[in-house]
Amino acid sequence: QQQVKQSPQSLIVQKGGISIINCAYENTAFDYFPWYQQFPGKGPALLIAIRPDVSEKKEGRFTISFNKSAKQFSLHIMDSQPGDSATYFCAASVGRAGSYQLTFGKGTKLSVIP
């Protein structure tokens, strides 16, 4: 049973466009939702993260939108650039009451074309 479902599997966006990646979770005990960015041959790196007490968090061109009632969260990349081409993973973990172990989605391969 996959606890974090991510879509789409792949995404092609033109330079300057908006990239949107969606994730849904099942475990209501999750209380930390990070997005990781992974370039080929590299380990994942934290991009942005949110906790369920806020509905949106923005850092530069990257925004997380969080809908607690729907158990969904999404990553929006504004003004997408070719350098954003990478695989993006959403994740979730149980924090204070749990072990902080991350459960990852299957990933979205983003290609930003000039």
Place this chain on the structure above:
Amino acid sequence: EADIYQTPRYLVIGTGKKITLECSQTMGHDKMYWYQQDPGMELHLIHYSYGVNSTEKGDLSSESTVSRIRTEHFPLTLESARPSHTSQYLCASRSSSGQGNEQFFGPGTRLTVL
């Protein structure tokens, strides 16, 4: 410079060989993790440690073993490698202090067993 290191980066080895994948971090983190990632797929937790002499198995069953004798070092060992062990292995660490849940990842070891 505080970082997390993995060696070797690439390893091609024959069936039946014993291998050890090295992971070291210089950030003083007490929590360390090993993930297995097939190409283009999600990360699966196979081992974790909350400190020296503490090791636990993750969600994905693995024939590998780990040890944590020093805070900064978390090696993974396969006693007898098989083709089914071919994958990328990612090491990560995080701090217990503060509010942050961020896991820092190493660059990974890509293992091929012939």
